[in-house]
Structure formats: C-alpha cells, structure tokens
Amino acid sequence: MGSFARVPFSNLNLDIAAVAAHHDDFERSLRDAFLPHSGFVMTRYPGDTPYEVQTRLDARLAENEVGSIMSLLASLEADFRIDYLERKYQRRKDALSRCFREIYKKKGPRVSLDEEIFEGWKDNTSVPASLISELRAVFRYRHWIAHGRYWAPKLGRKHDYFGVNTLAQLVRSSFPFLKADT
C-alpha cells in the first residue's frame, strides 16, 4: 500500500464532439480534393484512372477513420480515468466510489482500464455486461492499432468509425461520470 500524489488535470482532454467535427471536416475535404477533375487530382496524380483516384480516396478515408477511432477512444479512456480518480478524491459513499478507493489504495492512479475500471463499473452499477464486453472489444482493437497492426487480430467484429462513435456517445450520455473537480 502506497501513498500517491494527486494527479493534476490538464483540462486538455478532447471532447468526442470535437473529434467528430474534425473527422467530418477531414472526410468532406478529402472527398472534395479527390473529385475526378479537381485541381488537386490533376496536379498530384496526373494520368491516374478514375478507379485509381477512387482507390486512393478509399485508402485516405479508411485511415481517417482509424485516426478518429483512436481519438474517440482516447477521449473515452480519459473520462473513465478522471471518474476513477474523482471517486477517490471526492470520497463519495456509493458502491463504485468505495470499490475504486480500495483499488486506489493498492495501485494509485496506475490502474488497468480493462481489468479494474471496467470491472468496477460492471460489478457496482446497472451497466449491462454486454456493454462492458463491447468496451473491452473496442479497446482491444485500439491496442492492435496502437501497436502497429502487425499480427492477425481476433477481434470478433469489424470496427468502424460510426460504430465506435455510437459507443462513445452511448457511454458519454449514459454513464454518470464524475468530472474533474477543478
């Protein structure tokens, strides 16, 4: 059991609405840039067939999705971790706060999102177990992306930006997260 310094919050964590706005602006810009006779295509890819231009656009859109998924999940992870810390700092009496304080005594701020935070929410709230499973699955996908995608993953499902954004909004609008008490 150790003593842990209070984590100073940066207030720089990205909101999922900001991620979505960034994603949409990038997608629209890419689609405009890759119009078959746009100035961009004429100068950057002269001689390409429409199929080649479309293939390039599809690849850019796919990578835009991956980048946006990473940002959405980072934003969501920040929500879970801030809530975890605030439940320690605010010393509330509810079951989840008690559970997290017990974990904090041993681990402090260096806690596992998957094994401890998600498990705490599963055991001490009305959140459906299936939703926790979805969160675990999507964070496994993030792990695969973050570590270079070099192995064939067993992800169980195909993840896309819309699905992850739906999950992020579902969690953000449904979980009673404690916010940073600044």
Place this chain on the structure above:
Amino acid sequence: MSKKSFEKFVNQQIASSDKPINRDAELAEWQSNLELLYQIIESFLQEFISQGRIKRRYQSMQIHEDLLGEYTVRSMEIEIGSTSVRLEPIGTYLIGVKGRVDMIGSRGTARLVLVDKDSTGPKIIVKVNPSSERAVRSPPVRAPEWTWKIVTNGTRIRYQELTADSFYSSLMDVSRG
C-alpha cells in the same frame, strides 16, 4: 490472480453460455426487418421507378457476424441517371442498435438504423449502486418496438424518423455532397 477472481470468471462464462442465441430466429428477424426497409424505400421511390426515372436492383451479399456466422442478405442499388447509391446491410449484432444499413454514395455515407421507436440517439440509463451491496438491476420499462430511423448529419449522432423527405435529403447528401 486469485482463485476467487478465477471462480468469478468461471461463473460468468457459464452464465453467459446459459443464454444461447436462437440463430435461425435472430437471422429471420433481421432479414424480415431488412425486407421491410426495402419496402419502405421502394414506396418512397415508387413514382420515379414507375416513370422509369429511377432504377433499382438487388444483389446478394455475404455478411459475417460472430454470433450468426456467415449469411446472405440482399443489398439494394438505386440508379438515378449516372449517379448510383448502394444500400448495404452491415449487421444486426451491433453497438447500440438492432441493425444497420449504410447508404453509400460517391460523396458520402448515410446510416439507417433499426432502433426502438422512441429512441432519438444512443443512450441507456446507468445507475451506480448506492451501497456496497449489489443492487437489483432495473427491469426494462417495456420491450423495444423496432423501427427504422435515419442518422442525421452532425457531430452528435441523432436518430430521425425515416420519412420520404428525410430519405430524399440523405440520398442527395451522399450523392452530391
């Protein structure tokens, strides 16, 4: 990892395997809902189709979902002059929705989702148990009544009623930006 944690894990796995899905029934329900969506869309386009100004055709496609395995559904293609829009089913075991079909055009993708008739966006109610004793989970208020809705553009996901107007608007958005 303690034995207690492992025992909890074993119990959870057994509990989840006690609720096997009825694959045939789930698949039949999903395919029936898909056909219903195509009927709705055809009704929106009927006037243009009968005049020969819009063509529509169906193609078979394969979907793989972990819980259902591989199965065949129909995708729909709508042709308006030189513009083509494809309605591609994504699946039924998805996050927050009962089913999803993407409407894919050259300028973007719109989403049609199968959700409860009262749902306006992805949301559930999560309550923290008041004490360390495990609280009884809240029973659902009523069984969901699935209906097709269309996802609005914007930074927040919102479900809008699927009407002829909302469908035309989305179709134009994905076709011309």
